[in-house]
Amino acid sequence: MQELTFDTLIAVFEEIFGRGLFWTxxxxxxxxxxxxxxxxxxxxxxxxxxxxVAQLFMPVGAVLAVWFVMKMxxxxxxxxxxxxxxxxxxxxxxxxxVGGAILVYTVERLLxxxxxxxxx
Amino acid sequence: xxxEFQTSRRAFLALAAAGGAAAALPGxxxxxxxxxTNARIVIIGAGAAGTALVNRLVDRLxxxxxxxIDPRVEHLYQPGLTLVAAGLKPPxxxxxxxxxxxxxxVTLIPAxxxxxxxxxxxxxxxxxxxxxYDFLVVAPGxxxxxxxxxxxxxxxxxxxGIGALxxxxxxxxxxxxxxxxxxxxxxxxxxTRPATEMKCAGAPLKHTFLIDDRLTRAETRGAARIxxxxxxxxxxxxxxxxxxxxxxxxxxxxxxxxxxxxxSIDAGTKIATFTDADGFTxxxxxxxxxxxxxxxxxxxxxxxxxxxxxxxTDQGWVDCDPATLRxxxxxxxxxxxxxxxxxxxxxxxxxxxxVPVVEDHLVAAIQGAEGxxxxxxxxxxxxxxxxxRAMLIEFDYNNDLTPSFPGIIAPLEELWISxxxxxxxxxxxYNAMLRGQA
Numbered sequence: 001m002q003e004l005t006f007d008t009l010i011a012v013f014e015e016i017f018g019r020g021l022f023w024t025x026x027x028x029x030x031x032x033x034x035x036x037x038x039x040x041x042x043x044x045x046x047x048x049x050x051x052x053v054a055q056l057f058m059p060v061g062a063v064l065a066v067w068f069v070m071k072m073x074x075x076x077x078x079x080x081x082x083x084x085x086x087x088x089x090x091x092x093x094x095x096x097x098v099g100g101a102i103l104v105y106t107v108e109r110l111l112x113x114x115x116x117x118x119x120x
Numbered sequence: 121x122x123x124e125f126q127t128s129r130r131a132f133l134a135l136a137a138a139g140g141a142a143a144a145l146p147g148x149x150x151x152x153x154x155x156x157t158n159a160r161i162v163i164i165g166a167g168a169a170g171t172a173l174v175n176r177l178v179d180r181l182x183x184x185x186x187x188x189i190d191p192r193v194e195h196l197y198q199p200g201l202t203l204v205a206a207g208l209k210p211p212x213x214x215x216x217x218x219x220x221x222x223x224x225x226v227t228l229i230p231a232x233x234x235x236x237x238x239x240x241x242x243x244x245x246x247x248x249x250x251x252x253y254d255f256l257v258v259a260p261g262x263x264x265x266x267x268x269x270x271x272x273x274x275x276x277x278x279x280x281g282i283g284a285l286x287x288x289x290x291x292x293x294x295x296x297x298x299x300x301x302x303x304x305x306x307x308x309x310x311x312t313r314p315a316t317e318m319k320c321a322g323a324p325l326k327h328t329f330l331i332d333d334r335l336t337r338a339e340t341r342g343a344a345r346i347x348x349x350x351x352x353x354x355x356x357x358x359x360x361x362x363x364x365x366x367x368x369x370x371x372x373x374x375x376x377x378x379x380x381x382x383x384s385i386d387a388g389t390k391i392a393t394f395t396d397a398d399g400f401t402x403x404x405x406x407x408x409x410x411x412x413x414x415x416x417x418x419x420x421x422x423x424x425x426x427x428x429x430x431x432x433t434d435q436g437w438v439d440c441d442p443a444t445l446r447x448x449x450x451x452x453x454x455x456x457x458x459x460x461x462x463x464x465x466x467x468x469x470x471x472x473x474x475v476p477v478v479e480d481h482l483v484a485a486i487q488g489a490e491g492x493x494x495x496x497x498x499x500x501x502x503x504x505x506x507x508x509r510a511m512l513i514e515f516d517y518n519n520d521l522t523p524s525f526p527g528i529i530a531p532l533e534e535l536w537i538s539x540x541x542x543x544x545x546x547x548x549x550y551n552a553m554l555r556g557q558a
Contacts, residue, residue, distance in 0.1 A: 007552065007557060008548065008549055008552045008557070008558055011548035011549075011551060011552055012544065012545045012548040012549070013548075014548065015544050015545070015547050015548040015551075073508075073539070073540055073543055073544055074208055074507055074508065074543065075507075075508040075536060075539065075540075076508055078508070079506075079508030079509050079536040079539065080536050081509055081533060081534045081535045081536055082530060082533050082535050084528055084529055084530075084535065084537050085535055085536040085537055088536070088537055088540075089536075
C-alpha cells in the first residue's frame with residue numbers, strides 16, 4: 001500500500017459493511033457519543049452506579065463486536081494466525097467494550113434523571 | 121457507591137476542540153500547479169490502468185485533449201473474480217460501468233482499436249475513425265486465448281465439471297456452480313495454469329486453496345483428490361514464495377506436477393490432455409477442471425510493430441523499458457498494465473505503482489523535460505490459503521520480498537489480517553486508485 005488517506009479509510013469501511021450499514025453505524029455512534037457528552041455536561045458528574053452497570057456490559061460489547069466483524073468478513077476465530085491478528089482482534093474487542101459501556105451508560109443516564117437515587 | 125466524579129464543562133469543550141483540530145489536519149499533500157498544454161493524448165484502454173491514469177492526468181494538465189478508446193461498457197474489478205468463483209461474493213461484486221470512473225472533460229470512444237501507426241502518430245479504430253496523437257498510452261489489457269485449448273469453449277463453463285474464472289463475472293459464478301458439485305460429490309479436481317505470462321499468477325493457486333478449503337468444510341475432502349498441473353518448473357515465479365506454497369500444498373495433500381501444459385479437453389469423457397517438454401501427451405481424467413487459457417496482447421499491438429521483436433514473440437507484449445514503461449523505440453508511447461512487456465506486474469497492485477511513473481514521464485515530456493519516477497516491478501498478491509486466511513505477498517523484479525508492513529504483517533505467514541485486506545480493504549483501495557487518489 002502506497003499511502004493510506006482518510007478517504008481511503010472511509011472507503012475501506014464502506015466496503016466492509018456496505019455503504020448504508022456503515023453510515024447508519026456512524027450515525028448511531030455519533031448519536032450515542034453526543035448523548036453521552038450531553039449527560040456528562042448536564043450532570044457535570046459521572047454517576048457511579050450507572051458507570052458500574054455500564055462496566056458490566058463491557059464483555060458483552062467486546063464479544064458482540066468480534067462476532068459482528070467475523071460475520072461480516074466470512075471469518076472464524078480459528079483464522080487467527082499470528083501476533084498481529086491477536087492485536088487486531090483485541091483492538092476490535094476493546095472498541096466493542098468501550099462502545100458498549102458508553103451506550104449503556106448514556107441510556108441509563110438519559111432514562112434516570114440526575115439527582116435520583118445515586119446522590120448522597 | 122454514591123460518590124461522583126466531578127467534571128467541568130470547560131474540560132469537555134477543550135477535549136472536543138482537540139478532537140476537531142485533529143480531524144481538520146490536512147490529510148493530503150498540496151497538489152502541484154497544473155501544467156498548461158494543448159497536447160493530444162490518446163489512452164488505449166479504460167480499464168484499471170487507463171482509468172487511474174486519466175484521473176491523475178486531468179489534475180496535472182490544463183487544456184490537454186485526452187481521449188480514451190475502449191469498447192467495454194462494464195468495468196470489472198478483476199481481483200474479485202477468485203472470490204466469486206469460490207461462492208464468497210456475487211457476480212455483481214466485480215461489475216461497475218466504465219463511465220462511472222471517468223472524469224469530466226475527457227472523450228471516451230467506445231470502439232476497438234484496429235491499428236496504431238507510431239510513425240504517423242495515429243490510432244485507428246474498427247469503426248473507421250483515425251485519431252492523431254502527440255502522446256500515446258497503450259493500456260488495453262490482454263486477450264484470453266480460449267481457442268488455443270482444443271475442445272474448450274466458454275459455453276462449457278459451469279457444466280461438465282469445467283470452471284474458468286478468468287473469463288468474467290458470469291463465468292466465475294458458473295465456475296463456482298461446477299466447483300460446488302465437485303465439493304459435494306468429491307472425485308478428482310485438476311487445476312491448471314498456462315505456459316504464457318498471465319495476469320495475477322496467484323489466482324490459480326488461490327482457486328486451488330479455496331476449493332480445497334471448501335471440500336474440508338463440506339467434509340468431503342477425503343473423497344477428493346486435488347492435482348495442480350502447471351507448465352512451469354515451480355509453483356510461483358518468486359522462489360521463496362514457491363517454496364512456501366509447496367509446503368502448504370504438501371501439508372494439505374495437494375498433488376503438483378510441473379512441466380505440463382493443457383492442450384485439449386474432451387468434455388464428453390472428462391479427459392484433459394497435457395503435453396510435456398518432450399512433446400509427449402498425458403491424459404488426465406477429471407471430475408472438476410479449472411482452465412486458465414494462454415494470454416496474449418491484443419492483435420493490434422503486434423500488427424502495429426509495438427511488441428518486442430525478440431521476447432515473448434508468441435505473446436506480443438509491448439516493447440518498453442521496465443523502469444519507465446516508455447516504449448523502447450517510440451519516445452512518445454508508454455505501456456501500462458497487463459499489456460506492458462515487463463517480467464512482472466500483471467496485477468491491479470502493479471498498476472497502482474506503474475500509473476504514477478507513466479504520469480510523471482508523460483507530464484515531464486509535455487514540459488520538454490525528463491521524468492524521474494521509476495517502477496521496480498512491484499507486484500502484490502494477497503494469496504488466499506483458505507477462507508479467512510491469506511499471505512500478503514509483495515515482490516519486485518528482483519524476486520525480493522517488499523512487504524508494505526515489515527515487522528507487522530509477515531509476508532509468508534498465513535494471517536487473518538491479510539485475508540481482511542484481500543476481502544475487504546482491497547476493493548476500496550482499488551476504487552481509490554481508479555479515481556486517481558491512491
